[in-house]
Amino acid sequence: MGYERINFEADSARAVDDEKLKRALVNVTNRFRSARNKASSEVPGWDELRALGREIKKETIENLDRYLLMLEENVKKAGGHVHWAGDGEEACAIIIEIARKNNVKSVVKSKSMATEEVELNTALEAAGIRAVETDLGEYIIQLAGEHPSHIIAPAVHKTKDDISRLFSEKLGIPYLSEPEELTKVARERMRSEFLNAGMGISGANFAVAETGTIVIVENEGNARLTTTVPRIHVALAGIEKIIPRYNDLSLFLTLLARSATGQKSSTYVSFITGPRRKTDKDGPEEFHLVLLDNGRSGILANEQTRESLYCIRCGACLNNCPVYRKVGGHSYGWVYSGPIGAIINPQLLGIDKAPELPFASSLCGACRDVCPVKIDFPRVLLELRHEVKESKAEKGKGLELFIERLSFRLWRTIVTHEKLYGAISSLMYHLQTPFRGKGGSLGSLPYPLSRWTQDRDFPAIAGTPFRERWKKLKREIGQGGRNRNL
Amino acid sequence: MRVYLFVTCLVDTFFPGVGEGMVKVLDRLGVDVEFPRAQTCCGQPAFNSGYREDARAVAGRFISVFGNALKESRDEETYIVCPSGSCATMLKVYYKELLANYPEQLDKLETITKRTYEFSEFLINVTKTADVGARYDGIVTYHDSCHLLRELGIKDEPRRLIEAVRGLEFREMEMHDACCGFGGTFSIKFPRVSVSMLDEKIDCIVGSGADTVVSSDMGCLMNIGGALSRRNIPVKVMHIAELLAQTGSERG
Numbered sequence: 001m002g003y004e005r006i007n008f009e010a011d012s013a014r015a016v017d018d019e020k021l022k023r024a025l026v027n028v029t030n031r032f033r034s035a036r037n038k039a040s041s042e043v044p045g046w047d048e049l050r051a052l053g054r055e056i057k058k059e060t061i062e063n064l065d066r067y068l069l070m071l072e073e074n075v076k077k078a079g080g081h082v083h084w085a086g087d088g089e090e091a092c093a094i095i096i097e098i099a100r101k102n103n104v105k106s107v108v109k110s111k112s113m114a115t116e117e118v119e120l121n122t123a124l125e126a127a128g129i130r131a132v133e134t135d136l137g138e139y140i141i142q143l144a145g146e147h148p149s150h151i152i153a154p155a156v157h158k159t160k161d162d163i164s165r166l167f168s169e170k171l172g173i174p175y176l177s178e179p180e181e182l183t184k185v186a187r188e189r190m191r192s193e194f195l196n197a198g199m200g201i202s203g204a205n206f207a208v209a210e211t212g213t214i215v216i217v218e219n220e221g222n223a224r225l226t227t228t229v230p231r232i233h234v235a236l237a238g239i240e241k242i243i244p245r246y247n248d249l250s251l252f253l254t255l256l257a258r259s260a261t262g263q264k265s266s267t268y269v270s271f272i273t274g275p276r277r278k279t280d281k282d283g284p285e286e287f288h289l290v291l292l293d294n295g296r297s298g299i300l301a302n303e304q305t306r307e308s309l310y311c312i313r314c315g316a317c318l319n320n321c322p323v324y325r326k327v328g329g330h331s332y333g334w335v336y337s338g339p340i341g342a343i344i345n346p347q348l349l350g351i352d353k354a355p356e357l358p359f360a361s362s363l364c365g366a367c368r369d370v371c372p373v374k375i376d377f378p379r380v381l382l383e384l385r386h387e388v389k390e391s392k393a394e395k396g397k398g399l400e401l402f403i404e405r406l407s408f409r410l411w412r413t414i415v416t417h418e419k420l421y422g423a424i425s426s427l428m429y430h431l432q433t434p435f436r437g438k439g440g441s442l443g444s445l446p447y448p449l450s451r452w453t454q455d456r457d458f459p460a461i462a463g464t465p466f467r468e469r470w471k472k473l474k475r476e477i478g479q480g481g482r483n484r485n486l
Numbered sequence: 487m488r489v490y491l492f493v494t495c496l497v498d499t500f501f502p503g504v505g506e507g508m509v510k511v512l513d514r515l516g517v518d519v520e521f522p523r524a525q526t527c528c529g530q531p532a533f534n535s536g537y538r539e540d541a542r543a544v545a546g547r548f549i550s551v552f553g554n555a556l557k558e559s560r561d562e563e564t565y566i567v568c569p570s571g572s573c574a575t576m577l578k579v580y581y582k583e584l585l586a587n588y589p590e591q592l593d594k595l596e597t598i599t600k601r602t603y604e605f606s607e608f609l610i611n612v613t614k615t616a617d618v619g620a621r622y623d624g625i626v627t628y629h630d631s632c633h634l635l636r637e638l639g640i641k642d643e644p645r646r647l648i649e650a651v652r653g654l655e656f657r658e659m660e661m662h663d664a665c666c667g668f669g670g671t672f673s674i675k676f677p678r679v680s681v682s683m684l685d686e687k688i689d690c691i692v693g694s695g696a697d698t699v700v701s702s703d704m705g706c707l708m709n710i711g712g713a714l715s716r717r718n719i720p721v722k723v724m725h726i727a728e729l730l731a732q733t734g735s736e737r738g
Contacts, residue, residue, distance in 0.1 A: 013678040322665045326682045360676065362669025362683070363534065365636035378637075379583065382534065389536035408532050412540040415495065415526040416547050425499050441715060451677040456684070456712030459500045466493050466502035470521045473506060477513040 006333030006345070008356040015327045021157055025328055028156045032319040035262025036370065043258065053255050054374045057310035060244055064300060067209040067242050068291065074212030078274025080287035085236075087294050088118030094290055095120065095201065095234055096127045102232055102286075104129060104198030108190075110216070110223035111135035112203025113313060114236045114292055116148060116335045117348070120201070131201075132193045134222035139186055143170045149329030149337060151315040152260050157328055190222065200226035200284065204237035205312070206252060207289070210245045213273040214289065217256060217266035224270050233275070233284040238292050240309040252312060255372035259314040295348035304383045308343050310373040317367035317377065323360060332357065339367035339377045346384055355393035358384035422467065429461040436460065487613070488518040488561040490552065492568040492577075492602075495527040496704045504569050504704060507727035508605060511618050512567070515609075522555045530576040533584055534670050545584055546591065548577075553594050556601065565612060566602040569727050570703050571634020574604040579637050604634060605727055606702055610643040617650040621734030624722075625655045627696035629687070629710065630663040631703035644702055644726055653734060659694035661686065668709040684713050691721060698722040700729050 015021055040046045060067055072082045085091035091114075099107065107124065109115065109131055121142070124131045133142040137155040141148060144166055148154030155163070160179060167182055168175045171189070176182050202223055204214040214235050216223045227233045243252060257263045276283030299308050318324045318338030329337035333354065334345045342361055346354040358381050367377045388394060394401050414421050437443030441457040444450070452458055489512055493505040512519050529544030552566055568574050578599050585591045609615055626648055634640045641663075649656050667673065667683030674680075687710060691699050699714075699721055701707050711723035 016678050016682040322683050323679060326679055362665045362672045364632035364665035385536035386538050408537045408540045412543050415544055418524050421526050448674050451674045455681045457715045459708050461499055462502045466498040466505040467523060469502055473509050
């Protein structure tokens with residue numbers, strides 16, 4: 001795995017100054033947010049549905065071993081093949097092997113975060129297999145050689161003008177300014193790709209254990225073509241995508257569509273159970289389901305953060321996150337971004353690869369408010385922060401970390417000794433004098449508070465803290481009639 | 487009715503006027519107010535930064551100081567009241583996480599948390615008073631602090647208190663429930679992101695046309711106030727306790 005390069009502080013600082021990105025993010029997150037808020041308020045008992053979704057996911061994840069075996073059995077019964085991939089490399093190797101066996105030279109892909117996660121396109125290319133993304137957003141970022149910046153809207157960071165230029169440059173066509181014209185070009189290019197591809201690769205929004213059905217939602221129709229036109233269909237799914245029963249789909253499809261885009265239902269919902277049957281008019285001759293672990297069983301083993309696996313990848317937490325709305329997806333450094341990225345990137349990659357991410361949140365909890373399975377993001381973030389400090393994840397930070405540890409130890413000593421606490425606050429009161437600015441507040445402080453005072457004034461320590469005012473106050477309120485002096 | 491104030495370290499050290507405001511308002515309502523002098527901090531800065539052992543030491547001290555205070559009170563109606571949604575959240579929500587493996591502490595914690603209230607929550611839901619006899623001539627907008635709103639679910643209480651103040655006009659700002667970008671150490675770890683969130687908040691405050699912004703957490707207000715003063719924007723910053731303490735006869 002190559003592309004994770006997590007440097008949230010530097011990348012986010014750059015992103016907040018990017019005016020174009022700022023506009024794009026405001027537009028798309030506002031649009032998704034208001035659509036989601038409207039769509040969820042139309043459903044009576046929406047919160048109860050979220051609670052039910054959480055309950056079902058909880059039960060599923062806690063019995064994942066059983067449900068996975070049930071899924072495998074039922075996929076096989078329907079005539080499909082099941083493969084188990086421990087990590088991304090294995091997943092790529094399995095898919096390449098299927099392609100080689102069938103002499104496949106080119107594949108079409110529908111949108112899948114799991115294939116992004118394992119960097120399947122890079123692996124296919126290295127194996128001499130041409131891969132074409134057929135989701136319009138994914139097609140755009142594939143042309144640009146970039147990575148998705150939003151779970152459901154991968155090219156959200158690009159403006160219309162960016163895309164017009166990109167198409168003109170990469171496809172050798174004149175500059176087209178209308179989205180309809182651009183879409184038409186993409187559609188024409190893809191049509192021939194669909195017809196020539198030997199294999200279609202998709203993700204899966206849900207995998208139903210009881211029936212061996214995988215479910216794919218989309219709005220463009222490209223996923224349906226990907227999974228029906230080529231001779232072979234391979235679906236890559238994280239092991240957490242499983243739901244127990246076919247009947248659970250009515251709940252989860254409602255939660256997903258309304259939380260993600262604010263639609264009552266996605267335009268295309270495909271239910272795929274095995275390959276083409278004798279009575280079917282179309283469909284692939286072979287169906288393969290590749291089940292991906294890639295760090296997920298590690299999350300499963302951690303009781304404190306296990307609920308990270310309940311996620312159904314709707315992206316609502318991104319749209320509602322005041323941090324994501326400012327910094328965009330690429331600041332998170334890997335496939336998943338926003339609050340869900342902040343909790344799963346460090347767990348999937350290993351906490352030492354992304355120790356900054358659990359801290360990349362003001363803990364405001366706006367993500368939890370909209371999560372369709374009520375993931376308690378602030379609690380999980382706090383747990384991961386603790387794990388970062390308990391581990392050697394930040395060993396590269398050396399001196400800075402040492403100073404931080406020392407500061408907290410010192411702070412602990414001070415605030416557990418009342419007299420010392422009073423004395424230090426009095427000392428700091430006197431030490432702050434040279435930093436006093438207009439109105440008595442502090443305009444410029446040394447590191448690390450310089451990071452505050454760069455753009456904001458810092459309050460001054462009071463000459464007489466509350467504890468020293470209390471005696472007088474108490475006398476005043478104690479003098480017979482209340483409020484005499486107040 | 488007796489109240490033990492937990493004024494929070496931020497109020498004690500930087501904003502003692504907020505504590506005074508609480509005392510004035512509670513006294514006006516006939517509540518017997520006490521201040522356990524041994525109090526310091528609840529431990530949230532360390533907890534939020536991942537330093538749980540340090541946080542636990544501080545939490546242990548809090549529990550013993552306020553546990554003793556409650557034991558001493560002979561008044562059956564005794565409460566702990568704190569002028570911060572964030573610190574109240576630490577006590578009522580996250581101490582359970584922090585002390586999960588310390589059953590002895592958890593027992594003591596229970597007697598404390600069931601009597602602990604954030605200030606506006608206490609006024610509305612315990613003293614059952616919305617009109618505390620305050621007067622303030624100004625246009626006021628209210629910033630929802632994230633912890634008070636989303637961890638404790640308190641949204642209407644501060645608004646009812648504000649709207650009952652004589653002479654005051656209340657104006658809801660756009661995105662009143664959006665985070666101001668403070669987030670404790672977040673504001674120093676990622677200052678560029680924090681300030682960019684703050685920019686939006688300042689725009690909403692100014693856009694409301696209010697001359698005073700009120701909130702229930704000095705953490706948010708020191709962030710918001712720090713930007714207002716740096717940018718010379720003439721909007722006053724006031725904790726809800728300071729607002730409710732006003733009687734209209736104050737200077738200025």
